[in-house]
Amino acid sequence: MSALYDVPGPRAKIRNRTLNVVVLLLVAGAVAWVIYRLNATGQFESRRWVQFQYTAIQNQLLDGLLATLKAAGLAAVLALVFGSVFAAARISDHKWVRTPATFVVELFRAVPLLILMFFFYYGSLQFQLGLTPFWAVVLGLTLYNGSVLAEIFRAGIAAVPKGQREASYALGLRKNQVVRLVLLPQAISAMLPAIVSQLVVLLKDTALGFIITYPELLYVGKQMGGRLNYGFPYIPTYIVIAIIYIGLCSLLSVLARYLEGRSRRRRKVTGAPPTSAAESATSAEAPL
Amino acid sequence: MFSVLTDNWDLFGQGFWTTIKLFLISGVLSLVIGTLLGTFRVSPVPALRGVGTGYVNVLRNTPLTLVFAFLVFGAPKMSIELPSFFWSAVVALTIYTSAFICEVVRSGINTVPPGQTEAGRAVGMSFVQVLTVIVLPQAFRVVVPPLMSVLIALLKNTTIAAGFSVAEAGAIPAAMSERGENQLLTLTWIAIGFLILIVPLMFLQRWAERRTAVA
Secondary structure (H helix, E strand, O other): OOOOOOOOOHHHHHHHHHHHHHHHHHHHHHHHHHHHHHHHOOOOOHHHHHHHHOHHHHHHHHHHHHHHHHHHHHHHHHHHHHHHHHHHHHOOOOHHHHHHHHHHHHHHHHOOHHHHHHHHHHHHHHHOOOOOHHHHHHHHHHHHHHHHHHHHHHHHHHOOOHHHHHHHHHOOOOHHHHHHHHHHHHHHHHHHHHHHHHHHHHHHHHHHHHOOOOOOHHHHHHHHHOOHHHOOOHHHHHHHHHHHHHHHHHHHHHHHHHHHHHHHHHHHHHOOOOOHHHHHHHHHOOOO | OHHHHHOOHHHHHHHHHHHHHHHHHHHHHHHHHHHHHHHHOOOOOHHHHHHHHHHHHHHHOOOHHHHHHHHHHHHHHHOOOOOOHHHHHHHHHHHHHHHHHHHHHHHHHHHOOHHHHHHHHHOOOOHHHHHHHHHHHHHHHHHHHHHHHHHHHHHHHHHHHHHHOOOOHHHHHHHHHHOOOOHHHHHHHHHHHHHHHHHHHHHHHHHHHHHHHHO
16 A cells, blocks of 8 residues: 555545556557567467477577576676775775776776677777687676676665764774674675676676677577578567576566565664665666 | 777767767657656556556566567567667667666655655545655656666667667777778777766766755
């Protein structure tokens, strides 16, 4: 029950129910239209779907999926490392450490991810560095998501109540100890949902590898959809691929929501004030 | 270094102009559709809430590149023809960005103190009146910074159109390699172009963040 409207009275009840039926009919109409359109253009014909029964084709899909997961997994690890290093540099007391770190983080957040990937892809061709598209994807994802993660880490540490820091300094701890023993453990539980959401973004962004010919899931899909023998089954292929992507990302999103619920419950128990900065980082972070 | 830019003003100018057009058109469209979806998600009609939730859950978990691929390669197979690749890109960016704007608007609506809406209801306002007169104006103030993050992401996302035959800024490298120009210098200028577009937005966002933090 929302505070936005009252418990419906008899008239509101009828109105809501009518609206409900109207909306349901509209949705059903839209779905029916899509199905009609798919059917009219022969998307349900068996020859467009038959290729998914072949083991060779299934293996191809699986290879694409593995390529996606491989790039996402490696990039996730590297981005977490990059993020921790640069977050630490950004909260440093030394200006000569802080300023360049801030510059790097802001730079990689502002340049489009695809352009970053292009840099590695074309740079490797020009200087013959021998970087495969795989590395262009991984390094691009690492720089962009690492910078975003650095911001999340920094916001999470900044959001720990000030008294915690003051109390630790009063006890005579050094900065390193304050951050490591007092701030980080509290910040991490608040940051976890934001971190996982960012990893969902990272997983989705591997699909950009499609544009620089990294044979990930979407690239495989383009090839499968373009086969004349099966009547150019683009639609069936994209449906299959969308289901895989949505399934994978939903699993991670569910994990993020679970972690969020857990940290909220824990906060209630310990009575610590909500970490608003970390939360705004969750909602505010740029979804590429 | 500068000759790469000055010899090819036409390409850079046209590319970035297309980027800006993509950004403005899909930005306005997604703001409208996203806000509408956001109000769906708090409405008293369960079916509307379902539509909003379903939309957001599906689109937020789909790569934008896949949305593009579906519209550019898939839609023609369903005999759905958009006027040009440019408009396919606008539709793809709008469909995708609306889901994120919807979430931002919804979280903004949740920040408005319940007393405000209760007062509105107490003087006899309807749901639509409460929403448009009391809640949304206050919610929009809170959501300006996160909304700007979404729009900055949209601006960067326009580069994906390059992979789908739209001649915006991200497509400049391909055209430049045909002219035999240095790829890395080309990319550097594109990156600088995006910095020029995005850095002011980032400052604006930070300024808005500070303002709303005080209020």
